[in-house]
Amino acid sequence: MYALKRFGQHWLSDATILERIAAAAHLGAADRVLEIGPGLGSLTAHLLEHSSVIAVEIDERAVAHLRHRFAAEPRFTLIEGDILGLPLPPEATAVVANIPYNISGPILARLTGTPSAPVRQFRTIVLLVQLELAERITARSGNRTYGALSVRLQYLAECELLFGIPRTAFRPPPKVDSAVIRLTPRPFALQATDPAYLEALVTRAFATRRKMLRNCLKGWVESTRLLLALESLQIRPDARAEDLSVENFVRLSNLLVALP
Structure with missing residues (x-):
């Protein structure tokens, strides 16, 4: 199955990298992981070694592929649709995903909320994102990449840049390098009164x-x-x-x- 540009698809198949992503969430058998845009199911297979998976996929070609690939897996649930237009599965306890770079901002907002309406559903959120975005999210004051997004997300969660992934690891390769980040939602030590x-x-x-x-x-x-x-x-x-x-x-x- 070829990747579609409109869905921001870039397939990652390196088993070592995929397992590092899955392991970064420290999943257990009781977890139910939300995976956004599973595509061919390469990361899904690694996640299923640790926990149950609720996958949300918009591409009908990928939906058919995933249904066939994981037909015998009782811990796999597939939801067809756009993650930005669907309610978050209430049973999901964690998020692990290679998200489309063109809608990374709206997805992050869905998963973390805002200072005035934080989302506290997930104990951990592990995402593969564009390296530039990962650097902005985790930047500290005084850094040139530090900005409003850094402040908002660091107020809502502990933000870590775990490791980088070169563009050559994907098929087709994106025009940018990537990185894996981990967000751990929690109340900020000093709460805003307003x-x-x-x-x-x-x-x-x-x-x-x-x-x-x-x-x-x-x-x-x-x-x-x-x-x-x-x-x-x-x-x-x-x-x-x-x-x-x-x-x-x-x-x-x-x-x-x-x-x-």
């Missing part, structure tokens, strides 16, 4: 990332109030968004909400 305000603050702060924070937030937060909050948190008045850690953003958000 998560929706935190989301808005982070979005505005990184909207023009080369500007100083006080200029990015001009017209949204009164200047004197912002400078007072920055001084209270011992953050330089000329700081940019990329200079603030996730904890800094939460503290700043909480202080701005509390100040009269």
Whole structure:
């Protein structure tokens, strides 16, 4: 079966890499794993060695192939459809998947939620994604790839870049290198008193990332109030968004909400 560009399909068949991906989730017999876009079922076969699998596949050709390949496997459940238009299977306890790169953002949002509406269904989420995206998700403050996505996801989960995968490992090879990330959803150590305000603050702060924070937030937060909050948190008045850690953003958000 040839890969279709519209579904972002790139087949990975290296058994060593596939087993490393499956092993990264630390699955047990009691787990029910959600796999998004199983395609030919190469990763599925490795996941079934550890736990039950609920696979969601949009490509009708792949659906027919998977039904035939795993017809005798009672721990395999197949759902045909678009993961972005279907409810998440409530029985799933973990996610392991090679997701389409062209819809990685919306899939991540479905699996993790937002600071004001976090998804706490999964104990672990292991995904094969574009290397550039993996670096953005796991970047720390001061790094050029650190941005609003980094803050949002690190507020919602522990984020780890586990290992890289070269483009030559896929058929057909994508135009970019890839990496495997692991997200462990959990409440952040310091909770935002108003998560929706935190989301808005982070979005505005990184909207023009080369500007100083006080200029990015001009017209949204009164200047004197912002400078007072920055001084209270011992953050330089000329700081940019990329200079603030996730904890800094939460503290700043909480202080701005509390100040009269």
